[in-house]
Amino acid sequence: MRNHKATTAAAALAAAGALLLTGCGGDSKGADSKKIAGADSGSSASAAPSASASGAADAANRPKVTPPAGEELSFDPEKTGDPIKDAVLGDNAEYVRAVDEAIANQDAKAPSVAFYAKDDALVGAMQWIASVTKQDVSITGTIRYFDRQVSIRQDGAATLTYCGDETKGFTKDRKTGKVNVTPANSDSYISYALVLRKNDKGVWQVTKLSSVRGDKKCQP
Template sequence: MRTRPTTATAAAAALTATAALLLTGCGGSDSEDSGKDKIAGADTGASASASPSLSSSDDGIERPEVSLPEGDNLIFAPETTGDAKADAVLKDNAEYLRSIDEAIGKQNPKSEAVAFYSKDSAYLGSVEWISGFVKDGVTVTGTVRYFDRKVSFSKDGSAGLVYCADESKGYTKDVKTGKVNVTEASKDSYVLYNDRLRKNDKGVWQTTKSTSDRGSEVCQP
């Protein structure tokens, strides 16, 4: 299994209850994060320099090209909902997750793509997480499935995204030897995430905060 950075593990119990409502279609908007959680010096994503490799997307925004490590596969369900605003959130959050895996594959904690799609505590947590892989000399491989992705919007303009991750077929791999560290699937292979996103002046929905609950009953098969 694999894990992702988390910035508010103490809120796991409250997250589980809130996310369960959202995943069953009963949730409302969450406005608890109204900009109060910003960390001094962490506003990197909004002003990050452009990646040397850029491509224009359908919305006209020049985005960094993100390529996953060899053997790595990320699945997102649903990819779209039919609602343009919600779909933009889903798309940018997916690119954020893909950029983290790309940075791990390249052993590059200072990835400009990660900075493009995140800021504040989410960005800092991502850098720390990627650095851990570099220190351990491992990359990622296998398949991780992100499912039951639900978007809600708050009055302050931010978006909440609750979803599950199935890491039962996602593994780490030694960079030097290429050996895959295969682990057996367990309850902890399933993770509940709650992300907060804000649209920057470029029109990109950056992930600003992320909490997780590994082994959540909500995400069990």
């Protein structure tokens, strides 16, 4: 998500001493970067409300999330065939949607964000949402997440890496409706590295994450 007025989600958070994953990219290094403090504890999308990551029968009672009008998100792959890895991918996609929804609603304390993050990761998300709210912009266009790869660690945590393509994703002025279109370049591509842990409700929550804007491995 690129424009002249608002920096990317993770880049803005870097100024606050933390990074998080949203519908935009960022600038940092390493999934366990000291800039990103963690906490313990899906699927292609459009502006339509998302289904829960676990389907209709959801014991965790996942919230219904509605990304900003005019924004489309895609996640590739949506599933791997492994039920544990698929749950990680699903909950992470819902986290991305939840943060973008909170930006659209100008609600830094959105319960849906707290559902998918906690502790310092949640604090970082709230700081980022608040910073965007002050700039009075929302998100529009298409953002593509691809090459999503999950590994389950011996301690039960999951690591997730993937790339983001923001060549068609932008911010939009909430008052005028003007889309802040900027040309695509190498910085339109971002690599992400996350650590997630499953809480007692079975939800995979983001605990740590970092991103590298302009990473060559994500560029075409």
